[in-house]
Amino acid sequence: MSPRLFLHVLSVETRKLMSYRVEFWLNTAVGFLAQFGAIYFLWKAMFAESEHSIIGGYSFDEMLLYYVSAILLTKLVRGRERESALSQEIYEGSYTRYIIYPTSFFRYKYAQHLGALAPASVQVMVFGAAAAVAIGPRTLETISMTSVAMTMVIVAIANLLHFVMKAPVEGVAFWADNVWSLDVMLRFIIGILGGAMLPLDLYPTWAQELLVWLPFQYITYFPVRVLVGEVGGIDFAIGVAIALFWTAVFAGVVRIVWKRGDLQYTGVGI
Amino acid sequence: MPPIVHVRGLSKRFTVHKKAPGLRGSVRALFVRDKLVKDAVRGVSFEVGEGEIVGLVGANGAGKTTIVKMLAGIIHPTSGQARVLGHDPWKRHNDFRRQIALIMGQKAQLWWDLPAADCFLVLKEIYRIPADRYRRTLDYLADVLNIGDELNVQIRRLSLGERMKMELIAALLHTPKVVYLDEPTIGLDLSAQRAIRGFILEYRERHAPAMLLTSHYMEDIERLCERILIMREGEIVYDGRLDQVVRKHAGYKVLTIHLQEQVQGVCETPELAAVGEVQECNEELIRLHVPRREAATAAAHLLASYPVADLTLEEPEIGDIIERIMAAQKGAPA
Numbered sequence A: 001m002s003p004r005l006f007l008h009v010l011s012v013e014t015r016k017l018m019s020y021r022v023e024f025w026l027n028t029a030v031g032f033l034a035q036f037g038a039i040y041f042l043w044k045a046m047f048a049e050s051e052h053s054i055i056g057g058y059s060f061d062e063m064l065l066y067y068v069s070a071i072l073l074t075k076l077v078r079g080r081e082r083e084s085a086l087s088q089e090i091y092e093g094s095y096t097r098y099i100i101y102p103t104s105f106f107r108y109k110y111a112q113h114l115g116a117l118a119p120a121s122v123q124v125m126v127f128g129a130a131a132a133v134a135i136g137p138r139t140l141e142t143i144s145m146t147s148v149a150m151t152m153v154i155v156a157i158a159n160l161l162h163f164v165m166k167a168p169v170e171g172v173a174f175w176a177d178n179v180w181s182l183d184v185m186l187r188f189i190i191g192i193l194g195g196a197m198l199p200l201d202l203y204p205t206w207a208q209e210l211l212v213w214l215p216f217q218y219i220t221y222f223p224v225r226v227l228v229g230e231v232g233g234i235d236f237a238i239g240v241a242i243a244l245f246w247t248a249v250f251a252g253v254v255r256i257v258w259k260r261g262d263l264q265y266t267g268v269g270i
Numbered sequence B: 001m002p003p004i005v006h007v008r009g010l011s012k013r014f015t016v017h018k019k020a021p022g023l024r025g026s027v028r029a030l031f032v033r034d035k036l037v038k039d040a041v042r043g044v045s046f047e048v049g050e051g052e053i054v055g056l057v058g059a060n061g062a063g064k065t066t067i068v069k070m071l072a073g074i075i076h077p078t079s080g081q082a083r084v085l086g087h088d089p090w091k092r093h094n095d096f097r098r099q100i101a102l103i104m105g106q107k108a109q110l111w112w113d114l115p116a117a118d119c120f121l122v123l124k125e126i127y128r129i130p131a132d133r134y135r136r137t138l139d140y141l142a143d144v145l146n147i148g149d150e151l152n153v154q155i156r157r158l159s160l161g162e163r164m165k166m167e168l169i170a171a172l173l174h175t176p177k178v179v180y181l182d183e184p185t186i187g188l189d190l191s192a193q194r195a196i197r198g199f200i201l202e203y204r205e206r207h208a209p210a211m212l213l214t215s216h217y218m219e220d221i222e223r224l225c226e227r228i229l230i231m232r233e234g235e236i237v238y239d240g241r242l243d244q245v246v247r248k249h250a251g252y253k254v255l256t257i258h259l260q261e262q263v264q265g266v267c268e269t270p271e272l273a274a275v276g277e278v279q280e281c282n283e284e285l286i287r288l289h290v291p292r293r294e295a296a297t298a299a300a301h302l303l304a305s306y307p308v309a310d311l312t313l314e315e316p317e318i319g320d321i322i323e324r325i326m327a328a329q330k331g332a333p334a
Helices: A003-018 A021-050 A060-078 A086-092 A095-100 A105-115 A117-135 A137-142 A145-174 A180-194 A205-211 A221-227 A233-264 B022-031 B064-071 B116-126 B131-144 B160-172 B190-207 B218-224 B242-249 B270-275 B292-305 B318-327
Strands: B005-018 B034-048 B053-058 B079-084 B100-104 B178-182 B210-214 B227-232 B235-241 B252-259 B277-281 B285-291 B308-314
Touching: A003 A105, A003 A117, A003 B116, A021 A060, A021 A117, A060 A117, A060 A145, A060 A221, A086 A095, A086 A145, A095 A105, A095 B100, A105 A117, A105 A145, A145 A180, A145 A221, A145 A233, A221 A233, B005 B064, B034 B064, B034 B079, B034 B210, B034 B227, B034 B235, B053 B064, B053 B218, B053 B318, B064 B079, B064 B178, B064 B210, B100 B160, B116 B131, B116 B160, B131 B160, B160 B190, B190 B210, B190 B218, B210 B218, B218 B318, B227 B242, B227 B318, B235 B242, B242 B318, B252 B292, B270 B277, B270 B285, B270 B292, B285 B292, B292 B308
Parallel strands: B053 B210, B053 B227, B100 B178, B178 B210
Antiparallel strands: B005 B034, B005 B079, B227 B235, B252 B285, B252 B308, B277 B285
């Protein structure tokens, strides 16, 4: 796939999503406020109940910062999953067009996936700024230009990692009609082990040590820690290396699943 | 000139899982799944040359679309060989994919949320069509198909006929050398059908691609194809010129007589059954299938027996013959 085509697909996808104005603002606003509201009241109650000002090393404001960062960065990592639902393409038979067209299915879908990030980036900036005001500027003091730059690097890798991590599960659609439950399961696992549901600092030490070597925390927890300036140069390099290693592993799995799945594809609908 | 599409002993076997109806069947299917093996295509062989439009004709489930899918590289065959433009289709080499097109009447290939113009620009990049050639081809295709402002409308908002025209443009922008047309006029009104047929013929005239057409509309076949492949239960039962199918498979002619006056009980007279197979009969009109060699004798006999106002002796409709061949049971004479 030529870089020109990649950029063209990316731009078309961006324009397409930007054209749905109501969804662009309303859905995102409601989604973000619902998540933020639930977390705010839950942790407010927990802090009040525990009568501690620090839980798992986090103050209440730091906890909010963690979750706001996690919600927004996860948005950039996951993108609009609907737009790149590979299983849907197989199930509906529209995968056929990518067989006919002389282009790489995965590169095409990844370009679409990245195209969907442009609107997400605007939303992240808007809601990030609003949340910063709500939480209070003092909590944001640890975020620097360097940490933001490092975050952009790890988020880019996490985005690709998440894409290739999901692809083999989506590829099950070659054999099964519905992979929705598998998808939910994967999302749940990534949420629990990746730090989107709970900061990993709250887990037992042995679990934290194990999770360092698994791919999940590089989706949410690690990028958040990088953003708030808790990860130094060497730790960052190690984290990036582990995330890249898992990206390569999953890319290999995708290749195997797709190669076998292709033999099963029947091109339904025609 | 060597054929562009070359198929030898191509077969495809599908294995599907059966599930008994109802809750009981659903629960059972959780533990035990019965398999159903279906030979969709059985050892077919044929060739298609440059500029040729070959019609693939057959009842539902005869294997037409499965052949198209294999030759487009969408599915892998169970056995046999196929070479299209010198490539194994299912290896999906980019050089192969740049030279073929698949138009599916029942399945939109374009992106529903995008206007056609944007879809075409994506295809321009996919096929790496130079800007000036792209503009020229698009202008030509849009002009022939009478497309104007619809180019800027989202695909999902277009009528079926307009969408089909867009699908045709999309499929032919890169001027493919092999075109697979799977039910290109399905669901279209008569004028849209005519427009699509006219366009296909004009395109063939201009670019001489090898074309394989499947359609349930006999008019598509009659207007577009000189040669047809008739399929029955996965096998090709006829491969030849469309006009020769009559000679080969219709041993009868259609004899129609209009009577000068109403003749009471004409349909019950034994002379009719003696000369041929009665297809339609009332007090004013009789239509029979008479053996080809005895057509003249039968006509003379009826002229002598009834007050005939008008008599015609015609070749049977090609569509009727094909339907007879398709409907015939396997093993029975067509």
